[in-house]
Amino acid sequence: PLASAAGDPLAGHAVGNLLLHGLTELLGDPVAALDHAGxxxxxVGRVLPMSRQPVGIEARVRGADPARPDEVRTVRGQHQVAVTSGTVESLRLTPAAPAACAEAVSAVRAADWLIFGPGSWYTSVLPHLLVPGLADAIVSSPARRMVTLNLVAEKETSGLSLPDHLDTLRRYLPELKVDMVLADSTAVGDPVAVERAAESLGARLVLAPVAVTDGTPRHDPAALGAALVPVLGADR
Structure with a gap:
């Protein structure tokens, strides 16, 4: 049965995460575990961890307890941060400066493009910017950089606008420069504010219909791929 006991660090995680946890214990190395799962x-392709060390996430959250909307408390764990009902004010890793995965650093330095998102902003996208060795590789890589914006705010980013999503990238990695920001042409709403936020990162905004057409907030893989083709094929 899946872990569900209160306080269990595996509770609430997807089956895929539990499988990777088991493979890591079996093989003794997260890179080997990911290669085996692949x-x-x-x-096609390769998934790499940002660090070989076990890394946790902590967030300072205002209003995590609805009965105390002005109270700021620390919320620990990826799942707990992802489902918090408050407003995330800051994010940190534990340990604060984990060693970057050497294979991930090499891949970043050799890449033609680095693409951030779509995904859970505080628990999937921003943590990579908090690993010093990986952050340095991201900044110094000769690759071009793109941010793919989410279609709607998730629970962890409730109240965070699309421009705010871009502002948090600069907040956690001030040296980050971006070439392009891709957003859904409908979900973006008024593009002016998003365009200004993109320009503050050095990027131009590209709008395309990348959402599924049934009204649910999901990217259509085929549409997203079609939107990426002319962008990734652009001259360097």
Missing amino acids: AMLGA
């Missing part, structure tokens, strides 16, 4: 699925 081979099992016949995946």
Whole structure:
């Protein structure tokens, strides 16, 4: 059965995460575990961790307790931060400066493009910017950089506008420069504020219909791929 006991660090995680946890324990290395999982699925490409060390997430959250909307408390753990009902005011890793995965650093330095998002902003996108060695590689890489914005705010980013999403990237990695920001042409609403936020990162805004057409806030893989083709094929 899946872990569900209160306080269990695995509770609330997706089955895929539990599988990777088991493979890591079996093989003794997260890179080997990810490579093995990729081979099992016949995946094209490679998934790499940002660090080989076990890394936790802590957030300072205002209003995590609805009965105390002005109270700021520390929320620990990826799942707990992702489902918090308050406003995330700051994010940190534990340990604060984990060693970057050497394979991930090499991949970043050799890449043509670095693409941030879509994904959970505080628990999937921003943590990579908090690993010093990986952050340095991101800043110094000769690759071009793109941010793919989410379609709607998730629970962890409730109240965070699309321009705010871009502002948080600069907040956690001030040296970050971006070439392009991709957003859904409908979900973006008034593009002026998003365009200004993109320009503050050095980027131009690209709008395209990348959402599924049934009204649910999900990216359409085929539409997203079609939007990326002319962008990623642009001259350097």
